[in-house]
Amino acid sequence: MSYIYNLLIYLYSLTVRLISPFNKQAHAFVHGRKDQFKKISDAIGPYDEIAWFHCASLGEFEQGLPVMEAFRRTFPRHKILLTFFSPSGYEVKKNNAPADYVFYLPMDKARNAKRFIKIVRPRIAIFIKYEYWFNYMNELYANKIPLFYVSAIFRKNQHFFKTWGWWFRSQLQKVSWFLVQNESSAELLDSIKIFHHEVSGDTRFDRVIKVMETSKELSVLESFKGNNKVLMAGSSWAPDEDILRSFMILAPENLKLVVVPHKTDEAHINEIKDKFSRWNTVCYSKADETTIPNAKILIVDVMGILSGLYRYADIAYVGGGFGVGIHNILEPAVFEIPVLFGPNHQRFQEAQDMLQLGGGFSIKNKEQFQSVMERLLAEPESYNKASLASKKYVNSNIGATDKVIWKMKEYIVAG
Numbered sequence: 001m002s003y004i005y006n007l008l009i010y011l012y013s014l015t016v017r018l019i020s021p022f023n024k025q026a027h028a029f030v031h032g033r034k035d036q037f038k039k040i041s042d043a044i045g046p047y048d049e050i051a052w053f054h055c056a057s058l059g060e061f062e063q064g065l066p067v068m069e070a071f072r073r074t075f076p077r078h079k080i081l082l083t084f085f086s087p088s089g090y091e092v093k094k095n096n097a098p099a100d101y102v103f104y105l106p107m108d109k110a111r112n113a114k115r116f117i118k119i120v121r122p123r124i125a126i127f128i129k130y131e132y133w134f135n136y137m138n139e140l141y142a143n144k145i146p147l148f149y150v151s152a153i154f155r156k157n158q159h160f161f162k163t164w165g166w167w168f169r170s171q172l173q174k175v176s177w178f179l180v181q182n183e184s185s186a187e188l189l190d191s192i193k194i195f196h197h198e199v200s201g202d203t204r205f206d207r208v209i210k211v212m213e214t215s216k217e218l219s220v221l222e223s224f225k226g227n228n229k230v231l232m233a234g235s236s237w238a239p240d241e242d243i244l245r246s247f248m249i250l251a252p253e254n255l256k257l258v259v260v261p262h263k264t265d266e267a268h269i270n271e272i273k274d275k276f277s278r279w280n281t282v283c284y285s286k287a288d289e290t291t292i293p294n295a296k297i298l299i300v301d302v303m304g305i306l307s308g309l310y311r312y313a314d315i316a317y318v319g320g321g322f323g324v325g326i327h328n329i330l331e332p333a334v335f336e337i338p339v340l341f342g343p344n345h346q347r348f349q350e351a352q353d354m355l356q357l358g359g360g361f362s363i364k365n366k367e368q369f370q371s372v373m374e375r376l377l378a379e380p381e382s383y384n385k386a387s388l389a390s391k392k393y394v395n396s397n398i399g400a401t402d403k404v405i406w407k408m409k410e411y412i413v414a415g
Contacts, residue, residue, distance in 0.1 A: 001167035005134060006110065013107045028087035032104045041119050043101050044081070051078045052122035054105060056131045057086035059328065061093055063151050064128035066206040066401040068098050071126075074405050075412055081120060085131060092304065108133035117143055124412055126150055134171050141174035146411045149178045150404050151203050153349060154185040161188060169194070176411065179404050182349055198407070201400035202350070208307070208334040209398055215308040220284060221258075223292045225312050228256045229377070232313035234306050235262045235327035238271070240319040240342065245275045246366040247373060248297070255377070260300040260309065262319060262327070269301045307331045315376055317369075321345055321362070333359060334394045338376055338386035340369065359389035 020026040044050065053068055055061040061084070068080060082099035084090035094102045106112040113135040125140050125147045140147045159165045160172065169192045172178075178197035180186050189197050224230075229252075233244055236259055248257055259276075261268055273281060279296040287298070300309065307328075310316060316332030321342020329339045330350055340361045345351035354360025363369045376383045 002134075005167075009108050009135075013109075025087055028091060029104075032087060032090060033106060036104060036106050037115055037119065040101070040103055040116070044120060048100075048121075049078045050081050050120050050122045051075065052081045052083070052120060052125045053099065054083045054085075054125070054127045054131065055089055056129070057084065057089040058092055060128040060130075061089050061097070062207055062328070063202070063204045064126070065098070066203045066210070067126065067128075067150055067404050070401050070405045071408070072098065074409070078123065078412075081122070105133070108135045110135045110138075113139040117145070124148070124408065129153065132168075132171065137171055137174045146176040147174065148404075148408065149175055149180075151181055151200075151400065152178050152185065153181045154188045155347065156188060160192060177407060179400075179407060198403075200403040200407075201397055203400045203404065204328070204330050204350075205394055205397040206399070206401045208328075208330045208394065211307045211331065212311070212334045215311050218305075218309070218312075219289075220287050220292055220298075221309060221312040223289060224256065224258070224287070224295060224298050226293060228254045229314040230256050230258060230312055231315050231317065231373075232258045232260070232310055232332065233317045233319065234260045234310070234332065236260065236317075236319035237262055237323055238268075239322035240317065241272055241275055243363075243366045243369050244317070247369055248276070248279065250370065251373075252377060256296055256298070258298045258300065258309065258313070260306045264301050264303055269299060272299055310335045310337070313337055315340070315373070317341065326351060329354060329360060330394065333390040336387045336391040338383065339390065340372060353393060354390070357389040357393050359386050359393055361386075 016026050016029055020030040051071060053064055055064050072080065079100040081101045082097050083103050083105040085105050090102070090104055106116055117139045122145055125145060127147070127149050129151050137147060154160065160168050172194050176196065178189060179200040180189070180197055181202045183199055186197055186199050233240060236244070241259065244257060244259065259272055261272060269283065276297045280294055281297040281299060282291050282295040284298060284300040285302055310332040313332060313335065315338050317340045318327050318329045318332065320327045321344045323344065325347055326341045326345045329341055332339050333354065338359060338361065339354060340363055341351065343362055343364045345362060351360060355362060361372045363372060376386065
């Protein structure tokens with residue numbers, strides 16, 4: 001099985017290289033890893049005590065950020081090395097992450113894992129949520145370096161829990177400790193005799209609380225909102241924007257829409273402009289005090305400000321649910337507002353919880369979206385009930401970061 005795994009890694013690496021001349025994402029993936037080991041070796045000092053944090057992409061970075069910040073405060077003599085697998089995480093955070101070093105993770109080949117661990121010499125490794133790179137796991141285990149999985153979550157359909165998944169299950173024994181999000185994940189680990197775990201919760205709750213507390217006023221949004229209600233569509237994709245357009249045709253006069261697309265390239269921004277051309281539409285980058293007050297639609301064509309924008313929303317719609325899966329619904333929920341999202345949410349614990357508590361609403365089409373929005377806008381009791389549910393849900397789940405750091409103190413001397 002190890003041979004098959006390494007073959008698949010090789011084939012994946014080869015495929016990415018072959019398509020890199022024709023694919024922007026693949027090009028960044030390959031180009032960013034050029035001379036990677038020399039860059040790492042030149043950067044890290046011989047006496048650095050390294051804590052290695054790994055995140056697959058930007059979403060996992062946001063999840064791991066509270067832990068990185070708390071780790072820095074608790075273990076100040078350690079330097080933090082942060083790695084990303086995906087360009088969408090590395091390219092955004094390579095120059096502004098709370099880490100001493102930020103790199104792409106070299107591909108999970110046995111020789112790469114040996115070389116990486118030899119250069120970095122981490123005192124501890126912390127993987128956020130998932131990504132099980134078995135050669136790295138094996139090398140950490142062989143060198144007796146503690147490996148933590150933080151905010152991990154498991155589902156019954158994963159290969160670890162299949163009858164044929166014996167090799168993958170055996171690799172989990174090399175992890176020092178799993179800090180999982182929920183009881184069902186803990187029970188699944190118990191079912192395959194993985195007992196080194198505890199339920200700590202999701203560190204994203206701690207992250208969104210901090211975002212809420214530190215969010216700043218934005219004059220553009222203040223002027224846009226005025227005395228109107230605002231529907232904020234975060235991380236939207238084309239199918240989401242089609243539904244939003246249909247809704248806006250019948251929307252109340254006092255409702256405005258902010259569209260924050262997942263992709264902000266020129267082609268997609270122009271596509272959104274075309275969809276909403278019947279209304280007075282303005283882009284965030286070009287908005288000023290003369291154009292913004294009378295606009296009906298605001299298109300946010302810049303990256304990295306979505307989480308703070310939700311403070312101006314009365315209702316949020318989070319995109320991705322008509323594709324591979326919804327984006328972060330905790331970011332709007334922390335601002336005590338109802339949250340709508342598409343049908344592909346089954347893999348997201350927070351979505352299931354929000355639906356059950358009444359703070360979240362899943363929609364399958366434009367008709368359902370229209371129905372939910374009409375109820376929330378026309379019935380103050382329904383709106384207030386959903387808002388309160390969002391608030392209670394977030395507030396009742398903070399504190400996961402403290403549990404993570406407390407467990408790490410068993411492996412590292414603080415100070």
